[in-house]
Amino acid sequence: MFMAGKDDRDSRVALPQECNSEGTVAFLHDYHELSKHGFEAYAPGPETLDWDNQPNPFRDFAGSDGYPLPLLAQGGGPSWGTVLAGQREAEAITPQTVSRYLQLSLGLTAWKQWGPDRWSLRANPSSGNLHPTEAYVLLGGESGLPRGLCHYNVAQHALEQRVVYDTGDWPQQSFGVALTSVLWRELWKYGERGFRYTQLDVGHAVAALAYAAQAHGWQVVLMSGVSTQTLSHLLGLQRPEYTSVEREYAECLLWVGANLQEKHLPDFETQPQPLADWQGTPSKLMQERSLYHWPLANQAMLASETSVVPSAQRLPHTLLRTSSSAHPSVADLPVSFQEVVYGRRSAVAFKQETMDRPRFDAILSALFYFQTPLSGHTVDYIVAVHRVEGLEPGLYAMPAHLDSLSRLQKCCCRWSDWQQVSHYGEAALPLYRLEAARVQQLMATLCCHQAIAADSAFTIGFIADIKHSSEQAGAAAYRQLHWQSGFLSHQIYLAASALNVAATGIGCFFDDPWLQWLGSGPGGMQMLYLTAVGTPRKDERVTTLSGYHYLDRDVC
Ligand SMILES: Cc1cc2nc3c(=O)[nH]c(=O)nc-3n(C[C@H](O)[C@H](O)[C@H](O)COP(=O)(O)O)c2cc1C
Structure with a gap:
């Protein structure tokens, strides 16, 4: 049904023109069957893992303007109960609050060390700790923050400016967070099943962002009406600088802020941002090309994308509302x-x-x-x-x-x-x-x-x-x-x-x-x-360091 694909570091796998929505649904069912583990055989995956060539879990954009964010002061902040009860007053959007928001949702929370091995851990979990999810922030130019699209550099807890937008009609005191997946980070270890894990990881990241918003008294809207196609364009994911690095796929866009109203949210579908003067080059995540190809996982990613449709057919945006008070x-x-x-x-x-x-x-x-x-x-x-x-x-x-x-x-x-x-x-x-x-x-x-x-x-x-x-x-x-x-x-x-x-x-x-x-x-x-x-069993042999022990920064 679909063309056999190359891996996602080369180019996008083209879906045949005649593939209609029924075809893509049927393909995804086939993909699901193929990606199942069974007693007789696991889903197709690599027979050996080349650990020296593991994809880097951190991406950066060399050549972009960087905005280091202040680090979170240890201790303090709202209680878990008040966050759950939705009793927080909305905080102003400032470099400090955006910084705290990102650190408490997607930032590093610890490094673990055992013998010569050291690995980082984040506020959001990830299958195999591979962290395929990348985040971008869309800022309207609130004081002290850059205007436009920035990549969130997790390792440096910094924003990297990709492009300056004209954000004139964006609602005040709000911002966007877009998520993408570097599919290859998962495929490297899990083969064809890896696409499913990238999607579960996106769900974890969205929840982490929703809870952290609640901790700042902000609402979160999942902009379901923004198609993957539009988001990909907005984030520049089809740009030439991605051709020689591991590709990122658009996942979803959240809008975050106080008192969000659907009619005031930016309409990216009908008013695309004019994009020029991009900055920075995405880093390459692997030293060498892998010998493995997982075409079905790539095709599943493409088959589940959404394209631009007339406004009447668009999905409504979803306000992630809390419904019940805390237990x-x-x-x-x-x-x-x-x-x-x-x-x-x-x-x-x-x-x-x-x-x-x-x-x-x-x-x-x-x-x-x-x-x-x-x-x-x-x-x-x-x-x-x-x-x-x-x-x-x-x-x-x-x-x-x-x-x-x-x-x-x-x-x-x-x-x-x-x-x-x-x-x-x-x-x-x-x-x-x-x-x-x-x-x-x-x-x-x-x-x-x-x-x-x-x-x-x-x-x-x-x-x-x-x-x-x-x-x-x-x-x-x-x-x-x-x-x-x-x-x-x-x-x-x-x-x-x-x-x-x-x-x-x-x-x-x-x-x-x-x-x-x-x-x-x-x-x-x-x-x-x-x-x-x-009740977790702790491994006393593993030592713990703080998430950003290597950064010397102001705290907020
Ligand atoms: C989608 C997903 C699938 C996972 N599957 C397993 C699993 O099958 N077995 C396991 O021991 N841990 C599993 N984990 C836990 C991860 O290994 C863990 O999140 C990762 O090592 C990072 O550690 P942290 O959650 O403490 O940050 C999974 C996590 C996610 C998000």
């Missing part, structure tokens, strides 16, 4: 937002400790904190409970909303007796027990034999009907469902961090064995991602 267990926690973000660390192992029930409820309640996260698509939950006080170990299901209950029941048709477990306090979690059983060993097996899925207190799976969503919303739904799953997992991560436990995303799992166990028929719902939660 009683977290509202008064003596922990700051900054501590939650800095404390968020994926557990590499869990201690097999029992979690108390209020904590379990509070963490699951976080899933309902943002209303309609990212898209109108539904992602439901499967929860394997191993060690939670007062809750029988076993398999549970939780529909995202009442309307999705019957679809979830059809998917998990191995069980007919759905017992709604009693609610706890004010947290009315729609949790149904499907089977009381010890499922630790099974979880580890289904999650690529990973012990974290079994040693956690519970492991939650994000499951969705890709076919239904893409029939309704087209090929872009494939990305959006992954974004949504990453977003939801991020909420679990932060809630776990606030409650002094930890989470770990699980992208490696056996797709069809999962579905067969649930009783889901072919072509039905698909498992997209999982997250294990429990």
